Amino acid sequence: xxxxxxxxxxxxxxxxxxxxxxxxxxxxxxxxxxxxxxxxxxxxxxxxxxxxxxxxxxxxxxxxxxxxxxxxxxxxxxxxxxxxxxxxxxxxxxxxxxxxxxxxxxxxxxxxxxxxxxxxxxxxxxxxxxxxxxxxxxxxxxxxxxxxxxxxxxxxxxxxxxxxxxxxxxxxxxxxxxxxxxxxxxxxxxxxxxxxxxxxxxxxxxxxxxxxxxxxxxxxxxxxxxxxxxxxxxxxxxxxxxxxxxxxxxxxxxxxxxxxxxxxxxxxxxxxxxxxxxxxxxxxxxxxxxxxxxxxxxxxxxxxxxxxxxxxxxxxxxx
Amino acid sequence: xxxxxxxxxxxxxxxxxxxxxxxxxxxxxxxxxxxxxxxxxxxxxxxxxxxxxxxxxxxxxxxxxxxxxxxxxxxxxxxxxxxxxxxxxxxxxxxxxxxxxxxxxxxxxxxxxxxxxxxxxxxxxxxxxxxxxxxxxxxxxxxxxxxxxxxxxxxxxxxxxxxxxxxxxxxxxxxxxxxxxxxxxxxxxxxxxxxxxxxxxxxxxxxxxxxxxxxxxxxxxxxxxxxxxxxxxxxxxxxxxxxxxxxxxxxxxxxxxxxxxxxxxxxxxxxxxxxxxxxxxxxxxxxxxxxxxxxxxxxxxxxxxxxxxxxxxxxxxxx
Numbered sequence: 001x002x003x004x005x006x007x008x009x010x011x012x013x014x015x016x017x018x019x020x021x022x023x024x025x026x027x028x029x030x031x032x033x034x035x036x037x038x039x040x041x042x043x044x045x046x047x048x049x050x051x052x053x054x055x056x057x058x059x060x061x062x063x064x065x066x067x068x069x070x071x072x073x074x075x076x077x078x079x080x081x082x083x084x085x086x087x088x089x090x091x092x093x094x095x096x097x098x099x100x101x102x103x104x105x106x107x108x109x110x111x112x113x114x115x116x117x118x119x120x121x122x123x124x125x126x127x128x129x130x131x132x133x134x135x136x137x138x139x140x141x142x143x144x145x146x147x148x149x150x151x152x153x154x155x156x157x158x159x160x161x162x163x164x165x166x167x168x169x170x171x172x173x174x175x176x177x178x179x180x181x182x183x184x185x186x187x188x189x190x191x192x193x194x195x196x197x198x199x200x201x202x203x204x205x206x207x208x209x210x211x212x213x214x215x216x217x218x219x220x221x222x223x224x225x226x227x228x229x230x231x232x233x234x235x236x237x238x239x240x241x242x243x244x245x246x247x248x249x250x251x252x253x254x255x256x257x258x259x260x261x262x263x264x265x266x267x268x269x270x271x272x273x274x275x276x277x278x279x280x281x282x283x284x285x286x287x288x289x290x291x292x293x294x295x296x297x298x299x300x301x302x303x304x305x306x307x308x309x310x311x312x313x314x315x316x317x318x319x
Numbered sequence: 320x321x322x323x324x325x326x327x328x329x330x331x332x333x334x335x336x337x338x339x340x341x342x343x344x345x346x347x348x349x350x351x352x353x354x355x356x357x358x359x360x361x362x363x364x365x366x367x368x369x370x371x372x373x374x375x376x377x378x379x380x381x382x383x384x385x386x387x388x389x390x391x392x393x394x395x396x397x398x399x400x401x402x403x404x405x406x407x408x409x410x411x412x413x414x415x416x417x418x419x420x421x422x423x424x425x426x427x428x429x430x431x432x433x434x435x436x437x438x439x440x441x442x443x444x445x446x447x448x449x450x451x452x453x454x455x456x457x458x459x460x461x462x463x464x465x466x467x468x469x470x471x472x473x474x475x476x477x478x479x480x481x482x483x484x485x486x487x488x489x490x491x492x493x494x495x496x497x498x499x500x501x502x503x504x505x506x507x508x509x510x511x512x513x514x515x516x517x518x519x520x521x522x523x524x525x526x527x528x529x530x531x532x533x534x535x536x537x538x539x540x541x542x543x544x545x546x547x548x549x550x551x552x553x554x555x556x557x558x559x560x561x562x563x564x565x566x567x568x569x570x571x572x573x574x575x576x577x578x579x580x581x582x583x584x585x586x587x588x589x590x591x592x593x594x595x596x597x598x599x600x601x602x603x604x605x606x607x608x609x610x611x612x613x614x615x616x617x618x619x620x621x622x623x624x625x626x627x628x629x630x631x632x633x634x635x636x637x638x
Contacts, residue, residue: 083606129474131473131474131478147467147473147478148466148467150466152573153467154570154574155449155574158606158607159573159574160571160572161604164571164604165568165571177605245488249485250572252478252483252484253479253481254464254473254478254573255472255473255475256474283497285497286495287392287401288477291475
């Protein structure tokens with residue numbers, strides 16, 4: 001019998017799952033919509049049915065050892081999803097507990113960035129590292145921190161929110177209700193906001209000027225930058241400069257061996273990495289200089305969220 | 320035989336030592352000057368002789384299990400003191416290795432704030448906590464971070480430098496060669512610099528105006544504040560506001576159960592704690608609000624540095 005776990009990434013629109021073995025091979029996979037279900041119970045029932053359908057062809061060859069979930073605002077200690085702004089299920093959802101009725105195995109849950117962080121350690125570029133950080137640059141900025149070989153959950157299960165450190169008092173308004181959080185500068189949304197600021201401050205022609213706020217995306221800024229669009233280029237420079245400076249601050253906290261960047265914005269490659277690394281080294285305290293790597297995630301082209309959820313439960317089963 | 324360890328706090332001017340049992344009782348203690356010795360070997364010889372003299376009366380009743388050092392720029396992994404600006408011994412000093420010739424027991428070393436952090440956990444207010452932070456507010460701002468029950472040394476042994484996070488780009492010049500580090504705002508030196516800024520910006524009479532830069536101290540600001548001096552009061556408010564905001568950012572990294580403040584400035588009590596706590600709660604991300612305590616160190620009136628160095632080696636002996 002092939003020992004496997006089920007890894008599930010719960011997203012605002014879609015939820016993806018995979019049957020994953022210890023080496024990170026995905027033996028079956030699938031997805032269901034998330035936002036179609038007003039009740040979490042209905043969602044879980046559909047998820048179970050989709051999983052069963054996907055694994056049916058190999059059911060006799062596998063032994064399911066556990067289920068891991070990555071979810072927005074997921075709490076590892078309690079197995080809950082709490083007040084997730086992008087999900088229909090409001091308040092505190094005892095997600096892991098409720099799901100246990102489908103499979104008589106350990107079920108664990110954490111937030112998506114934490115799951116990605118564990119996935120990077122088990123299957124990605126952080127293999128063998130005891131101290132590293134992962135930064136996911138999507139709609140927001142998610143982060144997971146590993147120190148002394150363990151993910152930092154904090155005393156109440158919600159640690160690792162570097163995207164919500166305030167870097168600019170009275171800065172850009174944040175969805176969290178405060179102002180100046182890092183994710184409003186360094187993320188797919190952040191670079192779009194930056195482009196609008198630059199279209200205000202600069203006079204150069206730019207293809208970005210033809211888009212309204214709803215139309216502009218980080219992908220379009222990336223495409224424009226590749227064509228040497230001055231505002232798009234400046235937007236990446238600005239984003240990398242801010243991100244690098246803040247990652248230098250992160251080093252003063254936990255001093256990782258490497259920081260991995262993942263997500264849509266990280267796909268821009270050197271356009272983002274070059275200014276980020278330069279600013280990072282410029283801002284580092286002397287004792288940290290030229291020691292710490294900023295790298296693309298080793299799972300950039302794979303489904304890090306599903307692999308992360310799978311890695312989460314594998315780590316748990318090891319204990 | 321009473322099992323004990325030797326804890327040593329190496330300071331720029333004086334170095335203090337204590338013979339400490341598992342419960343934190345100090346059975347003997349003493350100190351020697353640090354800055355009198357150009358060579359670390361001469362310093363260590365004098366230290367050894369002073370220790371032997373102090374423990375002579377009880378030598379037959381004790382068994383020395385280990386030696387722990389807290390030192391500026393101390394590296395736990397290597398047992399070295401590296402480029403410490405306030406010590407005469409320049410470059411990288413293999414301090415722990417050199418000292419091993421005096422006692423045939425384990426010798427470990429870390430930086431002073433890390434030692435204080437471990438001391439707070441073993442003997443102070445953080446007993447039983449798995450996630451906490453200690454902030455020492457002296458000449459600079461030192462910090463130690465415990466997560467998952469372990470002190471965070473980082474991959475190279477120098478983690479936990481919250482005082483050197485840059486909070487104000489192009490802000491106050493820092494001794495580290497950069498600008499805007501937290502410790503230039505929140506520390507004994509920081510509040511003095513703030514007082515000078517306020518004497519510039521405000522017009523109110525203040526007893527602080529009679530002191531020049533070399534004469535003014537955080538103690539004088541504290542005394543003036545107790546007499547309702549407007550500039551001294553404002554200086555504490557400003558310091559607490561900045562400190563609280565940055566501690567809220569620290570929570571987004573490791574989410575401690577409590578943050579302990581220690582050192583000269585922390586002795587100002589509510590003058591510092593009140594604005595710090597207010598700013599802290601105001602700046603916290605929603606999910607962290609009203610959960611995390613900001614407390615005075617439980618070892619404020621004891622020698623936390625010596626107890627911390629002792630706790631360091633006790634923790635090591637447990638492994």
